[in-house]
Amino acid sequence: MMTSIKQIIRKPGKALIFFLLIIIVTVLLSFSTVSMLQTNQRIDTVEGQFSTIATVEQELRPGDAFLHADMLDFEGAEYVNPPETRPYYLARVPGVNNSGLHSHIESASVHIAEFTPVESGGYTEPVKMQIVKSYYDKYDHTKANWIGFGSQEKDLEAGDVAYFLQDYIKTPTSYEKGKTYIANFQYDDSVSQESGIPVYSVSGAPFTTQREGELGQKIESTVMPSQCRRFDEVTEDFWGPGGLGMIWTEWIEQLKLWDRNWLPVIPTNGVQLLPTFHSKNAYMDRGREITAEEFKKGSNVCMISDKIALNGIKVGDTINLPMYMAFYGFQPDRFYTFEFPFAYDFSPLNAEGEAYGPFWQKEYEVVGIYRQLTPGAGELYGEAVIIPSKSVTVSDENNIVYYAPMNSWSTSFQIPNGKISEFNTALHKAVPEASKLKIVYNDNGYEEVMASLYNARLSTALLLGASILAGLVVILLLLYFFVVKEKKRTAIERSLGMTKNQCRASILSGLMALAVPAVLLGGWISWGMMNIEAVPVQEGGHSEDNIETVSFSREYSLWAESESSVTDIGFEEVDIYFQMLSYFLVPLCIVLTVLLLTVFIVNRNLKIEPIILLGGRE
Incomplete structure (x- = not known):
């Protein structure tokens, strides 16, 4: 060597x-x-x-019919997750405090009482009323709310005097002296015509927003007026069997039930179909996501927000979700709220004047707890609970309280990565009506x-x-x-x-x-x-x-x-x-x-x- x-x-x-x-x-x-x-x-x-999703929005024009997500499913479409329209299901879970959904509950001013005019009138000017009987009072006792400061609002009693306005009523009607009326009204910070006498505005009365499942058409009621903002005259048979008073009684009971125990539930076929998760503005804080196999099987599992977990709920616990109402095309974070006593965007009564019962109720195991960078934003508004769509095995067609066109929060689909241009061309060729939709693709920069x-x-x-x-x-x-x-x-x-x-x-x-x-x-x-x-x-x-x-x-x-x-x-x-x-x-x-x-x-x-x-x- x-x-x-x-x-x-x-x-x-x-x-x-x-x-x-x-x-x-x-x-x-x-x-x-x-x-x-x-x-x-x-x-x-x-x-x-990475994943690629597309959100779908229908900008409804006069004369247009509602389009449905399944119209986008055409021959040769290589969907990872086919188009879905996700409703919100509203579930009431006693013992679970959801402050994220009910931010206005404490500031809402709701009073229900019978009253009689001191004098006739009321088209445009305030009318002086005397309270005959009070049924319900709900308001912010601290008076530090958006309605007004230093107000005279209190629990109403028989004999109290107040001025009533009809500002929220589209077609005001007059009051007749000697008659008795009942109304749902709220405190108004308008300057009273007499010092020491408060002012109230007539607001929501019992009404229905029940919708027909397939076409989304409103179901007209034969037992109560369709107008929400109104007052009703109390006649001799008003509180008798079949009278409108029975519906008012149910309405009052629903107001009493409307507390912090309501949870929005989102059924979906995949976590990545939810825009907030897809954009990484929501992420798993504890536990895990629902798996593809669990979505496919419709397993009774769920994901909850970190705010709901503050109720002492841990990964592995079960939560009972009785679902009462379904909302299609609802966008609560924009102009609407789930707090019906606050804005009356929907009604908890069906067309028969009865409260909705749960159309589905099941125990769900909590497999994951998510957190949002911007709490309450996007489709997860109100600390929504996420469940597999296939876990709900019954129809919600008799419990639909809101129906609107597809929007970017409620409707989406997932396609293979890198196929945006190819897929979009094939979609518009196979489904000409897709031109009526606003389809936004998002691949997160893939x-x-x-x-x-x-x-x-x-x-x-x-x-x-x-x-x-x-x-x-x-x-x-x-x-x-x-x-x-x-x-x-x-x-x-x-x-x-x-x-x-x-x-x-x-x-x-x-x-x-x-x-x-x-x-x-x-x-x-x-x-x-x-x-x-x-x-x-x-x-x-x-x-x-x-x-x-x-x-x-x-x-x-x-x-x-x-x-x-x-x-x-x-x-x-x-x-x-x-x-x-x-x-x-x-x-x-x-x-x-x-x-x-x-x-x-x-x-x-x-x-x-x-x-x-x-x-x-x-």
């Missing part, structure tokens, strides 16, 4: 050049190999972590990120290919100068009595003494480089001219904040074991290549008689 090393040292210039070249080739091969592994892992991770990663993979592949080619060239030149041109040396050694194996060892030992330290040093250098190298990834949006809207936003997302965010997971380093394996395998492959090619060339030389080799030219 020492003889072989001495032979290498006799050519110090060439030995140094090849030593450095082997180091460079090892660094390039290790760097490009690990980079390729990293890029492929990032691509696989992005494929698994196509921009993937374009960057594919470019990175192409660059890495080119670098890897160039590194392999450079490595082969360096190895071939190394063998040419230190093996091929050493064939006379092999002949001399054989003439001196060395065996073929000794001749092989003589050549190989010198080359290994040169190559092994070089590849080890190259592997160490590349490992150091990869540990300080940072690969920046641009953020960006995606849009197509022929698509209604394609967008994504990270402004309020968790991607820059959460350790489990998509961006962080997608671009983390390759597993350390794969890195170390690469730094070991690349030098090993170089050494094995040198070894095998050297043995091949030396074996060819050994087949030639020494006298022929000694007699030939260089």
